[in-house]
Ligand SMILES: Nc1nc2c(ncn2[C@@H]2O[C@H](COP(=O)(O)OP(=O)(O)O)[C@@H](O)[C@H]2O)c(=O)[nH]1
């Protein structure tokens with residue numbers, strides 16, 4: 491298959507979570523989350539009980555995919571940053587290392603300038619973490635926990 | 651591309667419902683949504699036109715239960731079927747783990763089915779996937795209508811490689827879960843084969 495398997499381990503997850511936790515504070519944001527380009531939520535922080543992060547994750551990825559498609563048509567590399575301004579909530583979307591998407595939702599307690607600044611730093615950190623994660627995944631012996639599953643395990647999933 | 655999260659102990663997989671316009675892809679998702687317990691599903695999102703034609707995609711996250719302590723989560727997507735939405739279809743296929751081809755069994759949709767399956771093959775190939783290697787099932791939908799092609803004809807045209815196939819009436823749910831289970835099984839079986847994809 492063309493794409494390497496996306497895997498998340500405890501060590502990197504904790505590092506990523508620390509970055510998004512800090513970004514919520516540093517940027518005065520309401521919610522920060524990270525999504526892979528296929529729309530799967532990787533980490534989230536802030537006031538996440540009041541937003542549907544799964545739906546947002548899928549729509550963010552769709553959005554990035556669509557603008558990526560537009561960029562291609564214009565022979566642009568990629569539109570790495572997007573900003574949507576609402577009446578109360580604003581959303582800042584940043585593509586990190588062409589791999590994952592960093593989303594910051596904020597209101598009038600923060601500002602675009604501050605968010606931009608903090609996102610820039612967080613992106614660099616995230617980039618490093620994801621790079622080492624990818625290396626780890628590529629190592630031989632990084633076996634899937636599913637290597638041992640049986641037909642029975644799979645059948646049982648559908649029997650309830 | 652499935653996503654194994656050791657931290658959350660869950661595995662995420664992406665399934666795409668493909669097929670010509672109006673064959674019943676959105677209806678499949680709607681039925682699954684209606685018949686799934688609230689704790690096992692997220693919100694269903696439909697990016698549709700005012701006339702309820704799929705504009706970009708429908709999305710439904712589902713949890714199917716645990717395997718060996720890992721939650722299995724499936725993200726179901728549909729593509730817009732109309733020919734001119736091809737760019738969007740390509741985007742939705744990115745990172746796909748399993749495909750359901752929904753055929754419209756009506757005789758007058760024969761061309762549309764053939765075109766769509768050909769389009770699926772081309773769009774997958776563009777991203778380096780082969781339809782013959784991907785977990786893949788075929789659903790013959792709208793079997794309740796009077797003007798349908800016979801199963802033999804449909805099979806011959808749309809399923810030459812004899813992947814698992816199902817007759818369905820998505821509107822009433824006939825065959826909908828059988829189709830979903832079959833492709834989910836294939837995806838999980840694929841995971842067992844290859845650790846790093
Ligand atoms: N008679 C019949 N109609 C169906 C069936 N499945 C879907 N439809 C209808 O076909 C139309 C198009 O369905 P939709 O799911 O929107 O198609 P999509 O374009 O593939 O997403 C709707 O009016 C559905 O109610 C079926 O099994 N039998």
Ligand SMILES: [Mg+2]
Pocket residue numbers: 675676677703704728729730731
């Ligand atoms: Mg539709």
